[in-house]
Amino acid sequence: MSEENQPYQINEQGHVAIGGVDTLDLAKQFGTPLVAYDVSAIRNQIHHFQSVFEDNHVSYEVSYASKAFASIAMFQVINEEGGHIDVVSGGELYTAIKAGFPMERVSFHGNNKSAAELEMAVDNHVGVIMLDNFHEIEVLQSILHEKQATINVMLRVTPGISAHTHEYDQTGQVDSKFGFDIQSGQAFEALEKVLTIDSMNMLGIHAHIGSQIFEVNGFEMAAKKLIDTLAEWKSKNGYEAKVLNVGGGFGIRYTESDDPIAPEQFVDAIVKTVKAESAERMLTTPAIWIEPGRSIVGPAGYNLYTVGSRKDVPGIEPYVTVDGGMGDNIRPALYQADYEAVLASDPTKKPDETVRVAGKYCESGDILIKNQPLPATHPGDVLVMLATGAYGYAMASNYNRNPRPAVVFCENGEAKLVIKRETFADLVARDLTI
Known part of the structure; x- marks a missing residue:
């Protein structure tokens, strides 16, 4: 593998390094399992996205999809880079508030926001609420009336585009739990409803066709469909959108078999399509927003594990067990997601065998990697699992307590603890005796 395509750093000692920090030192200082992020990689990807918009001379927002990984420190990094964030729960919104993130650069998603969450968004002057259904319009209207407040809104629509990805990662098709359907006229009905509500300022529309997508044409098709929709809306009632949010879902490399294009190439294709289609329909090109999550934090994140027990049975691949598993990365069990791992002390050493990297959880399905070539490993060795930055810690649980x-x-050769390891005391802190 060429050095420029290598998904990890190697330091002078021949060890895997993250942001210039030796992974063996990280394991020694902070213990394992451990999640480590290369912050410069996060910043660089944001800059790549921003450059595409600047080069195409369009108004934009790079809105980090925080469900991929949300923490106070993460939101502070996004803020330092002038980014926007989208949140999907009161908990993510509260984290953004505690991080001091500017509320005018927050969008609030979700298909079943509670009245309490909507009140929280209104009270904290969130930049825009993404309306997902008619019930939500009614609840928000009532809250705004009671508080004598106004707020920016956008409609989430389903454009009828199915992404080529895992079934659970498809969100833009007609049969989806998210958003207003365009094909049936439901989206236009929602538009007309919102435009009658003085307390809602209708910015535009949003669509998200799926996740871990490797093909540009799905995004181009979605962009054309959305511009067609906006042209139809302008023709029918004169409404012209200020913002077109095309979501995210740009695929990343998890294993050597993955061959995604650079995430910013997706965005360049989307922007060029929106500009051309807008001009053809004599629409003013709207501001273009994107919502990358995985492509910002996925490749920048790594999970460090310590090898423990091993099981060898003649005729089957050995099990090499580590001190983490489905509790800190549920994706292999939930999505059959594939990952790769390397030996922290010598990542380029020739493999001696192919093993199954198993977790410590009391589930037969707790297999982090099904077929991993590795050199001979021993108890105490540190494994580095690659590209774990998205939806690993975010979906972590306390299964098996x-x-x-x-x-x-x-970053720059220094490591900073941003989320403390939970303790056994934390696990029972909210338990009550009978």
């Missing part, structure tokens, strides 16, 4: 791992940010 295991504490969730610590998270560190690595």
Whole structure:
């Protein structure tokens, strides 16, 4: 593998490094399992996205999809880079508030926001609420009336585009739990409803066709469909959108078999399509927003594990067990997601065998990697699992009453603890006796 395509750093000692920090030092200082992020990689990807818009001379927002990984420190990094964030729950919104993130650069998603969550958004002057259904319009209207407040809104629509991805990662098709359907006229009905509500300022529309997408044409088709929709809306009632939010879902490399294009190439294709289609329909090109999550934090994140027991049975691949598993990365069990791992002390050493990297959880399905070539491993060795930055810690649990791992940010050769490791005391802190 060429050095420029290598998904990890190797330092002078021949060890895997993250943000210039030796992974063996990280394991020693912070313990394992451990989640570590290369913060410079996060910043660089944001800059790549921003450059595409600047080069195309369009108004934009790079809105980090925080469900991929939300923490106070993460939101602070996004803020430092002038980014926007989208949140999908009161908990993510509260985290943004505690991080001091500017509320005018927050969008609030979700298909079943509670009245309490909507009140929280209104009270904290969130930049825009993404309306997902008619019930939500009614609830928000009531809250705004009671508080004598106004707020920006956008409609989430389903354009009828199915992404080529895992079934659970498809969100833009007609049969989806998200958004207003365009094909049936439901989206236009929602538009007309919102335009009658003085307390809602209708910015535009949003669509998200799926996740971990490797093909540009789905995004181009969605952009054309959305511009067609906006042209129809302008023709019918004169409404012209100020913002077109095309979501995210740009695929990343998890294993050597993955061959995604650079995430910013998706965006360049989307922007060019929106500009051309807008001009053809004599529409003013709207501001274009994107919502990348995985493509910002996925490749920048790594999980560090310590090898423990091993099981060898003649005729089958050995099990090499580590001190984490489905509690800190549910994706292999939930989505059959594939990952790769390397030996922290010598990542380029020739493999001696192919093993199954198993977790410590009391489930037969707790297999982090099904077929991983590795050199001979021994108890105490540190494995580095690659590209775990998205939806690993975010979906972590306390299954089997295991504490969730610590998270560190690595940058310029220094490591900073940003989420403490949970303790056994934390696990029972909210338990009550009978």
